[in-house]
Each structure stands twice: as C-alpha cells, then as structure tokens.
Amino acid sequence: MFRKVLVANRGEIALRVIRACQELGVKTVAVYSEADARAPHVREADEAVLVGPPPSSQSYLVGERLIDVALRTGAQAIHPGYGFLSERAWFARAVREAGLVFIGPPAEAIDAMGSKTAARQLAIAAGVPVVPGTTESVRDAEEAIAIAETFGFPVLLKAAAGGGGKGMRIVRAASELADALASAKREAQNAFGDDAVYSEKYIEGPRHVENLVLADAHGNVVHLGERECSVQRRHQKMIEEAPSVAVSPELRARMGATAVAAARAAGYVNAGTCEFLLDRDGQYYFLEMNTRIQVEHPVTELVMGLDLVQWQIRVAAGEALPFAQKDFVPRGWAIECRITSEDPSNGFLPSTGRIEYLHLPTGPGVRWDGGIESGSDIGLHYDPMLAKLIVHAPTRDLAIARMRRALRELTIDGIETSRSFHLRVMDHPDFQRGDISIQWLEQHLPELTAPAVDRESIRLAAIAAALVAHEARRAGSGTATTSSTSDLPVSSRDDRGPTWRDVARRESLRSS
Ligand code: ADP
Numbered sequence: 327m328f329r330k331v332l333v334a335n336r337g338e339i340a341l342r343v344i345r346a347c348q349e350l351g352v353k354t355v356a357v358y359s360e361a362d363a364r365a366p367h368v369r370e371a372d373e374a375v376l377v378g379p380p381p382s383s384q385s386y387l388v389g390e391r392l393i394d395v396a397l398r399t400g401a402q403a404i405h406p407g408y409g410f411l412s413e414r415a416w417f418a419r420a421v422r423e424a425g426l427v428f429i430g431p432p433a434e435a436i437d438a439m440g441s442k443t444a445a446r447q448l449a450i451a452a453g454v455p456v457v458p459g460t461t462e463s464v465r466d467a468e469e470a471i472a473i474a475e476t477f478g479f480p481v482l483l484k485a486a487a488g489g490g491g492k493g494m495r496i497v498r499a500a501s502e503l504a505d506a507l508a509s510a511k512r513e514a515q516n517a518f519g520d521d522a523v524y525s526e527k528y529i530e531g532p533r534h535v536e537n538l539v540l541a542d543a544h545g546n547v548v549h550l551g552e553r554e555c556s557v558q559r560r561h562q563k564m565i566e567e568a569p570s571v572a573v574s575p576e577l578r579a580r581m582g583a584t585a586v587a588a589a590r591a592a593g594y595v596n597a598g599t600c601e602f603l604l605d606r607d608g609q610y611y612f613l614e615m616n617t618r619i620q621v622e623h624p625v626t627e628l629v630m631g632l633d634l635v636q637w638q639i640r641v642a643a644g645e646a647l648p649f650a651q652k653d654f655v656p657r658g659w660a661i662e663c664r665i666t667s668e669d670p671s672n673g674f675l676p677s678t679g680r681i682e683y684l685h686l687p688t689g690p691g692v693r694w695d696g697g698i699e700s701g702s703d704i705g706l707h708y709d710p711m712l713a714k715l716i717v718h719a720p721t722r723d724l725a726i727a728r729m730r731r732a733l734r735e736l737t738i739d740g741i742e743t744s745r746s747f748h749l750r751v752m753d754h755p756d757f758q759r760g761d762i763s764i765q766w767l768e769q770h771l772p773e774l775t776a777p778a779v780d781r782e783s784i785r786l787a788a789i790a791a792a793l794v795a796h797e798a799r800r801a802g803s804g805t806a807t808t809s810s811t812s813d814l815p816v817s818s819r820d821d822r823g824p825t826w827r828d829v830a831r832r833e834s835l836r837s838s
Pocket of ligand 1: 377457482488489490491492526527528529530534558561562603613616703
C-alpha cells in the first residue's frame with residue numbers, strides 16, 4: 327500500500343479521497359488555490375501545498391506543478407478525483423513518467439475512451455450496441471444532412487471531445503442543421519479546443535442508466551450494477567439512484583456484461599462507468615465511458631456495501647480484487663441529490679456569498695459528502711456543486727421519504743441552493759412512481775422551480791416568529807414554553823434562535 331497520496335482536487339471529492347486514505351492508513355497531501363486557503367480539504371489532509379491563484383487554469387489544472395508537489399512531498403501516487411485533470415491522458419502519462427502512480431485507468435484507456443467517436447468505434451468492434459450515427463466527425467452541413475436522412479430526424483450533434491453536455495444540439499429538421507452545426511462547433515472549440523462534431527440519432531424519452539465496472543491489473547473485471555441518472559437539466563445530472571426501477575435482474579446482468587466487455591476492449595483498470603440510454607422497449611445503447619470516479623459513486627457504494635474510492639487506491643497499489651460477480655446484488659435503495667449553489671426559482675442562477683450557518687441532516691441512513699462548512703465563501707471560480715446528500719433505505723418509497731426528511735433537516739443560510747428543488751422532485755407523483763425520462767425535468771421545470779412563497783408571507787411569518795420568541799422570553803424558560811411553541815412556524819433548534827431563513831423555509835414547506 328502507498329505511504330502517501332497527493333489529492334489533486336478540491337471540494338467534496340478531495341475530502342472524500344482524504345477520508346478513504348485515512349481509513350487505509352495512508353498519509354495525504356492536499357493542494358489548494360488562494361481561494362481555498364481555508365477550505366476543509368486543506369485542514370483535513372496531513373500536509374497542504376498552495377499551487378496558485380484562484381482560476382483553476384492557474385492552479386488545479388497545472389499538472390506539472392502538481393506532479394512537482396507530489397515529488398517534493400514524497401507522495402507515491404496521485405488521485406485526480408473527478409473533473410479537472412481526471413480524464414486527461416497526458417496527465418496520467420506524465421504522472422507515470424515521473425515515477426508516480428496515477429489512481430485511475432492507464433493513459434491508453436483514457437485515450438481509447440476519451441473521444442466519443444473513438445469510444446464508439448471501440449464499442450462497435452467489441453459488439454456493444456451504440457446509438458445509430460457516425461463514428462467520424464461530420465465535415466459540413468451537407469454531409470450532416472445526408473447522414474441524418476439515413477436514420478431520420480431528430481438528430482443530436484455532439485462534440486467528439488464533449489463533456490458536461492457542452493457542444494450538443496438537437497436538430498429536428500434539415501433546414502436547422504447548418505446553424506446548429508456552426509454553433510455546436512463554436513461551443514466545442516471554446517470548451518475543449520477541438521471543434522470536431524459528429525451526429526447520432528436523438529432518442530426520444532429514454533432513461534439514462536449507467537453501469538460501474540471495477541477492474542484490477544490482474545485481469546479481473548466485475549460490474550457493480552446500475553445507477554439511474556435520468557433527472558437531468560441541460561444534459562447534467564441532478565439526482566441519481568441505485569438500482570433503477572427500469573432494470574430487471576436479467577437486464578442488469580446483460581447491461582453489466584456489456585460494460586465489462588467495453589472495459590476489457592479498452593484495457594481498462596480501476597473504476598469506470600459505461601453510460602447507456604435505455605429506451606422504453608428495454609433496448610440500450612452505449613453513450614460513452616467515464617474513465618474516473620463519478621460524482622454519483624456513493625449510491626453504488628450504499629447498495630453494494632463497499633468503499634469504491636478505497637478500492638481505486640488498492641487496485642492502483644496492485645491488489646487483486648477478491649470479488650466474484652455474484653457478490654454484487656443490490657441491497658435496498660439509495661438516492662443522491664446534488665446540492666448546488668444555484669437558485670432554482672431564478673433559472674438556477676449561480677449564487678455566491680458566505681455560508682453563514684450550516685446544519686447537516688443526520689439519523690438513520692443519511693450520508694453527507696460535502697466540502698463546505700459554516701463560514702465557507704462560495705465564489706464563481708469553481709463548480710457550483712457544494713455537496714451531495716445521499717440516503718439509503720430498504721425500499722425506494724422509504725428512500726424517498728428519508729430524502730424528504732433529510733432535506734427538511736438541512737439548513738444552509740447565506741446563499742441560495744438547490745434544496746427546495748429537490749424537495750419538489752421528491753414530492754412529485756411522477757418521480758414517486760419512477761415514471762421519468764431524461765426529458766422529464768425540463769418538461770416540469772416551472773412547477774419544480776416556482777418560488778414557494780411570496781415575499782409578503784415571508785415578512786408576516788418573520789413578524790409572527792419574532793412575537794413568539796418575545797412571548798417565550800417573557801414566559802421564562804419552562805416546559806410550557808417549549809410545548810406552546812412547538813407547532814408554530816419557528817425552528818425547533820431554537821437554542822440558536824430561529825433565523826429569518828428558518829421561518830421562511832418552514833413557511834414554504836407548509837405551503838408547498
Ligand atoms: P456529456 O459527455 O457531454 O455529458 P453524454 O454523451 O454523456 O454527454 O450525454 C449527456 C446526456 O445527453 C445523456 O445523459 C442524455 O441525457 C443526453 N443524450 C446523449 N445522447 C443522446 C441521444 N442520442 N438521444 C437523446 N439524448 C441523448
């Protein structure tokens with residue numbers, strides 16, 4: 327096992343990796359930008375090194391500097407987390423060439439899966455079903471129209487180097503193609519420095535289902551069942567669960583075997599995920615392989631009962647996987663909500679400021695993977711995802727009830743977050759029935775994001791709360807005070823006094 331690992335990331339995933347290392351008895355080195363000097367991952371690591379100014383292009387993305395820090399601090403391996411340098415083959419290669427271990431797949435496997443067109447070619451060669459479309463980028467609009475007509479509109483133009491839903495355009499008619507192609511290329515060039523765009527059939531109303539694989543360097547590859555990630559906004563996941571209501575044990579075995587075949591074809595080692603679209607007829611199509619740990623890994627951990635980040639580290643250190651495929655049967659149900667610093671009632675506009683107060687949900691079956699605390703400053707330099715709230719329960723219904731309970735317990739004062747949106751989803755009958763597709767969220771956005779309560783009712787509630795507090799103080803401390811205020815719209819954690827936001831929140835819960 328390694329003695330020391332450098333964690334080349336920030337926020338919740340940096341803390342997640344540090345915790346995994348601590349439990350394995352491995353020392354950690356954190357890196358941080360000037361904006362993160364007081365961040366929790368800096369404090370929790372055994373050592374921390376400043377690597378540059380706030381923009382990630384000058385800090386978290388400067389691979390040579392991170393490798394240099396690893397060498398200077400005596401780390402033997404680098405865990406890249408997700409995002410940043412995690413899927414850059416050149417970085418994995420540079421780490422290896424510096425005599426260090428990259429905790430992730432070999433650079434060659436990242437290359438093989440890194441471009442969507444290359445991944446499609448590899449998948450087809452391995453007998454993996456892909457969405458009908460091209461395996462090369464399209465030259466011009468004329469060619470794109472000719473191709474689209476072979477499988478019919480609508481088509482989806484996609485950046486070959488794509489990620490995060492960027493460089494994607496749905497095209498419903500030949501007349502729209504030239505403009506869509508030009509704008510997809512522009513966006514791809516800006517985001518990835520590569521304007522290659524290809525075309526595939528746009529599948530209407532599918533689910534996004536993905537299968538995680540774990541492979542060691544000794545030829546063992548297992549899959550760990552599926553996650554359903556259909557609740558998406560702008561092709562970005564918001565809520566994930568495991569297992570999926572749409573996947574039977576028989577389909578799980580087939581999709582899993584497909585994911586294992588794709589991983590083997592790429593010479594894959596470590597944890598990775600094959601993403602599929604699953605249509606209403608139970609047909610599934612390979613989209614791409616994510617060659618890193620994913621944001622949504624905890625739901626798999628909870629239903630499969632293992633620590634994936636620890637296994638990433640153990641596999642990178644050369645351990646053989648001790649599992650057989652039959653060891654992996656999902657137990658219970660897990661749901662994850664991404665808590666972001668975005669205002670749902672305002673078009674998910676990023677919200678910035680200081681987290682004045684943070685109260686975390688606890689109790690049975692609740693897990694919080696976060697990178698924030700009271701006093702954290704939230705700016706615009708990094709991804710708006712602050713934390714993940716994850717629950718595990720025996721059934722899906724109980725998991726939904728548990729998530730509602732946990733979301734109600736969560737208080738984040740000082741900035742707007744996605745919390746209220748998640749509560750609305752948990753309350754929605756379609757979600758409760760599991761009747762969702764990747765288009766569901768966009769089709770229901772108005773009802774899921776409307777402001778819960780108008781300003782006047784918030785003001786009235788605040789006045790009522792002030793009166794209650796005043797009455798309670800006058801009555802002195804006693805049991806009568808506690809019971810007489812228990813059903814009023816004030817916080818039950820009134821050792822700190824109800825804040826204005828508590829009152830508004832309680833009010834909005836009542837009226838929603
Ligand atoms: P990215 O790497 O940018 O995240 P993906 O290929 O993983 O791109 O696709 C992201 C999301 O876009 C998918 O989860 C799905 O919701 C949607 N999508 C991708 N391909 C198709 C398709 N052919 N038809 C319909 N929706 C698609």
